[in-house]
Amino acid sequence: MRRKITTGLLFLIPVLVLVLMHTTGIQNKPVDGGNYEYYEWESLEGIASVPVTVMPAYTEFPGISELLAELETGIKTAKDEVLQILAKEENALGYYSNLILANRSEKEGKDASEYYRTALELYYTEEIHFKLAEHLLKNGKLSEAEKEYLLLLPNEKALDVLMAMKTAPEKICEAYASQKEWEALRKFLTMVFENNPAENDNITLMKYYAQALFEQGDYKSALPFYKKLYGLDNSDQSIAWLYARCMEAVGQTSAAVKLYSVVGEKGAYRLGLILQKQGKALEAADAFAGSNEAVSLWHAARIWDNAGMIEKALETYTRIASIASMYQDDAAYRAYILSKRLGNDDVDKFLDVLSFHPAWMDRIGEKPVMPELTELNYHVPEYLKQAEIYEAEGFLDAAAIEVAIGSKTTTLEEKLALGDWYLKRGQYYNAILWGIRSLSEQPTRRGYELAYPQLFEKYVIKEAEEYKLDPALIWAVIREExxxxYDAVSKAGAIGLMQIMPATGKDIASRMGLSITDNDLFKPEINIMLGAFYINSMMNMFNGDIDKALAAYNGGPGNVKKWLESGLMTSEEDFPTAISFSETQEYVTKVRNAYFIYKWLYK
Structure with a gap:
């Protein structure tokens, strides 16, 4: 019996050796990544057939240089089955592998759409999106192709294809409107109406055309369209409001007031603004109060506050303080102040809102509640290490793709590592964003350092010493501006780190005995020098009051003087909410918050 077993085992030895040889070759491959071949060994002297799966020998995967070479030349660098494995990876290798497989499928007349879609999910580019759309169109998948070309609008090439496909103009309008491409929408519909006059009576297209004009502020041109649309259906409150807004803009105020009055809450805010301009303040307040929007209620509360109707104002401020909006903290502050003046100490609900804002807490003499910071140990994620390798090898696009794909879903530790990554490369805006994102998960010291960095330190310290300013204040202004x-340009034309208007910059420079060009404002040293000079001037003008100086920096010193004469000003604590420019009001508190955090963080 023992001899028979031994003899049987001897027959199995060649089979086992063969299996071991092939197993060695595939150790490093994924379980589902190989192309396996199936062999059935013929029975030997009565031994039963043994099915054996023979793995392919070890295959070296191509690197980024090989993949890029094939994309450029079209010369194959790896087998399809190898690329199929790489294509499942969520990284730059996976991205490029999908593109290569798409190219190969195209050449072989096969469906390449899934490879293109996977590549786009990993890393979007308009170029690859067009390739997907063109591939679908070429292969007769018209519905899918149309969908992709609509997503590619406002690209004119996409529009040309859609026109050739005779896509319904309503679909094209919807695509433009969803992307807020109002000028492109206007031009498209102008062409449609000129080429097919019958479409002038198409109500849907008329609505889109009127909207395109309205959104660009061309109320005069939009007016006749909304007049016609309102005549067709005067029960549509959205159309009624748009019609009223156009009439208001062209000076048909009485008609606008009449229409705003019948569209209920939707028209309350605009009605209030008109009445306020007409000097009918209390009527305006009643109109404003007819809306549930925070901005409208804020206007009502300010009017009553200014008129000395404190209890009514307080009631409305309290209401606003319960609504999440840009006015919530301002309203909570004002409600707190008025409550105290009326002898009401039930202010906890206001403190709950204000506690998130160091600036407001400081203004009311309360100590801001700052988080306990943790020191978190974290490692550089593999995709950042790989991106560094690509950078060192000169593959900068691959490095950017690696980071973009890897950072789609991140842990707290990865957010901090990404902040470090961008900071190291001088991409300060991205570093700050990753710092802010990390703080939304957990307050760590490193997260705050990334979100509130002390950059351009040499220039900041120099100007702070020159004008006896707290460097934390300069950093706070730069951060919020x-x-x-350093290359930031606002819609209004303000330039650089501290957002200096060219005319203001040249005026300051001349006072300092200097001559500058607009481009000089992009230079950190010059921008910080001029910004610090201006902050110092405003601090001197308003006796060292930071709130007033910041309000003047943003809204102009002349406006600050007007706000100081407002009926809301009965004491210094009234100033922050006496500011009538909502942007300036927000700005002052944001900078004060940042200033406090800088002082707390780097104490």
């Missing part, structure tokens, strides 16, 4: 982007 530009997020440390």
């Amino acid at each position: 530009s997020h440390f982007r």
Whole structure:
């Protein structure tokens, strides 16, 4: 019996050796990544057939250089089955592998759409999106192709294809409107109406055309369209409001007031603004109060506050303080102040709102509640290490793709590592964003350091010493003005780190005996020098009051003087909410918050 077993085992030895040889070759491959071949060994002297799965020998995976070479030349660098494995990876290798497989499938007349879609999910580019759309169109998948070309609008090439496909103009309008491409929408519909006059009576297209004009502020041109649309259906409150807004803009105020009055809450805010301009303040307040929007209620509360109707104002401020909006903290502050003046100490609900804002807490003499900071040990994630390798090898696009794909879903530790990554490369805006994102998960010291960095330190310290300013104040202004982007340009034309208007910059420079160009404002040293000079001037003008100086920096010193004469000003604590420019009001508190955090963080 023992001899028979031994003899049987001897027959199995060649089979086992063969299996071991092939197993060695595939150790490092994924379980589902190989192309396995199936062999059935013929029976030997009565031994039963043994099915054996023979694995392919070890295959070296191509690197980024090989993949890029194939994309450029079209010369194959790896087998399809190898690329199929790489294509499942969520990284730059996976991205490029999908593109290569798409190219190969195209050449072989096969469906390449899934490879293109996977590549786009990993890393979007318009170029690859067009390739997907063109591939679908070429292969007769018209519905899918149309969908992709609609997503590619407002690209004119996409529009040309859609026109050739005879896509319904309503679909094209919807695509433009969803992306808020109002000028492109206007031009498209102008062409449609010119080429097919019958479409002038298409109600849907008329609505889109009127909307395109309205959104660009061309109320005069939009007016006749909304007049016609309102005549067709005067029960549509959205159309009624748009019609009224156009009439208001062209001076048909009485008609606008009449229409705003019948569209209920939707028209309350605009009605209030008109009445306020007409000097009918209390009527305006009643109109404003007819809305549930925080901005409208804020206007009502301010009017009553200014008129000395404190209890009515307090009631409305309290209401606003319960609504999440840009006015919530301002309203909570004002409600707190008025409550105290009326002898009401039931202010906990206001403190709950204000406690999130160091600036407000400081203003009311309360100590801001700051988080306990943790020191978190974290490692550089593999995708950042790989991106560094790509950078060192000169593959900068691959490095950017690696980071973009890897950072789609991140842990707290990865957010901090990404902040470090961008900070190291001088991409300060992105570093700050990752710091802020990390703080939304957990307050760590490193997260705060990334979100509130002390950059351009040499220039900041120099100017702080020159004008006896707290450097933390300069950093706070830079952070809120530009997020440390030296090349930032606002819609109004303000330039650089501290957002200096060219005319203001040249005026300051001349007072300092200097001559500058607009481009000089992009230079950190010059921008910080001029910004610090201006902050110092405003601090001197308003006797060292930071709130007033910051309000003047943003809204102009002349406006600050007007706000100081407002009926809301009965004491210094009234100033922050006496500011009538909502942007300036927000700005002052944001900078004060940042200033406090800088002082707390780097104490």
